[in-house]
Amino acid sequence: MNDRILVAPGDLLGDGVFETVHLRPSGPWLLDEHLARLSRSAAILDLPAPPLPPLTDLPESGAMRIIYTRNVLDVSVGPIPAQVLRERRDGVRVLSADQGISVRRRPPWSITAAKSLSYGENFSARRWAVRQGADDLVWLSTEGYVLEAPTASVVWLTGNELCTVPPAEAGILSGITAAHLLSLAPSVGLAPVERMITLDELASADAIWLASSLRGLAEVIELDGAPRPRSPWTSRLLALLGFFAIL
Structure with missing residues (x-):
């Protein structure tokens, strides 16, 4: 009989x-915030509190990447994907799509506020966008x-907001990079605001970005086929987040 590697269902x-x-170079960026969100996500999935991952060498x-299941906590390190660097530098073309979910009627078992390993739909959505000619x-x-x-x-800019x-309110994952950026906004004369927004309102914003840990900010240069002018705030906000020193 051939040897088999047994993998737990979870x-x-x-x-x-x-x-x-x-x-x-200064260490893992916003590590405390990421570990706190890992614990919040684990609680949503009824997982025990995760142990502190090894952070040496x-x-x-x-x-x-820190992965935590009911059976193991695993830490792996790899390079920043070239696509991420390209999106930070060149911006992204973005489509909008109805997810079929109501912000007012989430099922009681929803885990949308957790950063779970169930990312199949997320990547499928991005592949769909690419097939339509977007990023x-x-x-x-x-x-x-x-x-x-x-x-x-x-993330978007409207006037000085x-x-x-x-x-x-939206029932989505809390964004660590977005929250950190908004906490720094007053230092460059901007007012941090959290609010719901419709697609038409977003389209009329002065600038739009996608924010994530590795990307930092990727400016939306096209929304639903309509080109958008580049914003001078992109470079300022990337510098505020400390990305220029590590490009």
Whole structure:
């Protein structure tokens, strides 16, 4: 009989949570916030509190992924994908799509506020966008509100207000990079705001970005086929997040 590697059902079926952390010369970026979200996600899935991952001998750049299931906590490190660097530099063309979910009527078993391993739909959505000639998409609720991108938060600028979607109200994953950026907004004269927004309102914003740990900010340069002018705030906000020193 051939040797077999036994894998627990939870590992196969996405019954776990994860975090992706940007490694910098100063150490893992926003590590405490990522570990706190890992614990919140674990609680949503009725997982025990995760142990502290080993954090020795880390490189000065790259992506650290922490995966936690009912059976194991695993930490791996790899390079920043070239696509991520390209999107940060060149921006992204984005489509909107109805996710078929209401912000007012989430099922009681919903895990949308957790960063779970069940990412099949997220990547399928991005592949669909690519087949339509775009790079990414933003999900809309059945009421027409902007929610999030499959692997990023939505951030926008209107006047002097730097905004993102309120995670609790929208029932989405809380974005660590977006929250950190908004906390820094007053230092550059912008007012941080969390509010719901429709697609038409988003389209009229002065600038739109997708925010995530590795990407930092990727400016939306086209929304549903309509080109958007590049914003001078993109470079300023990337610098505010400390990305220029590590490009």
